[in-house]
C-alpha cells in the first residue's frame with residue numbers, strides 16, 4: 001500500500017502564493033515519488049485554483065472541512081457535493097482546531113464523514129487527545145471514542161475513510177509524538193478499525209499529524225502502523241513537503 005502524505009494549509013495562502021507553492025511541489029516530484037499518494041487541503045475559495053493547477057497531476061486536493069448537512073439554510077457552509085464539483089478527493093473532518101474553536105462534537109464529525117462519503121469524497125477523520133487527557137492516562141479512551149462515533153455512523157463504509165491521529169499537544173507546537181508514542185496509538189486505532197472492516201480487502205490508511213517535518217518524518221513513517229502523514233506547517237514549504245514525500249517512498 002502506498003503511504004499517503006496530505007498537506008493541511010490551514011487558513012494560509014493566496015492566489016499568488018498557492019501557485020508558487022504548487023508549482024514548486026509539482027516541479028520537485030520525481031518518478032520515485034509515484035509510490036507515494038499525495039494531497040493538499042486548501043481553504044475552500046482556492047479549490048477551483050487547485051483544480052486548475054493540479055488537475056491531471058499526481059497530486060490530489062481536498063477541503064479542510066465539510067458541512068454535516070446536505071443543502072439548505074446553513075449560511076456560510078459548504079456541502080460535500082459542492083466540494084465534489086471542484087474535484088476534491090479528500091475532506092478533513094474533525095480537525096482539532098474545528099473541535100476546539102467551533103465546538104464540533106463526535107456526532108457532528110461523524111455526520112460530516114458520512115456526507116463526504118455519500119458524495120464520493122474520502123473523509124480524513126482526525127482524532128487526538130489534549131495534553132491534559134494524555135497526562136490523565138485517557139489517550140486511548142479519547143481516540144477510541146472519537147473513532148467509534150464515526151464507525152457507528154458510516155458502518156460498512158468505514159473501510160473507505162482515512163484516519164489521522166493528531167495529538168492536540170503536537171499540532172503547530174514543534175513538539176512531536178515520539179515514533180513509539182505514535183505507534184502505540186496507531187496500533188489501538190488499527191485494531192478498532194480492523195474489527196469494523198473485517199471483510200474489506202484494503203487496509204485503512206492511518207496518518208500521523210503533529211509537527212511532522214523533514215527531520216522526524218523518516219522515523220515516524222518507519223513505524224508499522226503509520227501509513228502516512230497529515231502535515232500542517234511543513235506543507236507550506238515546498239522543500240520540506242517534498243522531503244517528507246521522499247521519506248514516504250516505498
Ligand code: PEP
Nearest residue numbers: 171172209210211232233
Ligand atoms: C495539522 O494542522 O493537521 C498539523 C498536523 O499541523 P502541524 O504539522 O503544523 O503541527
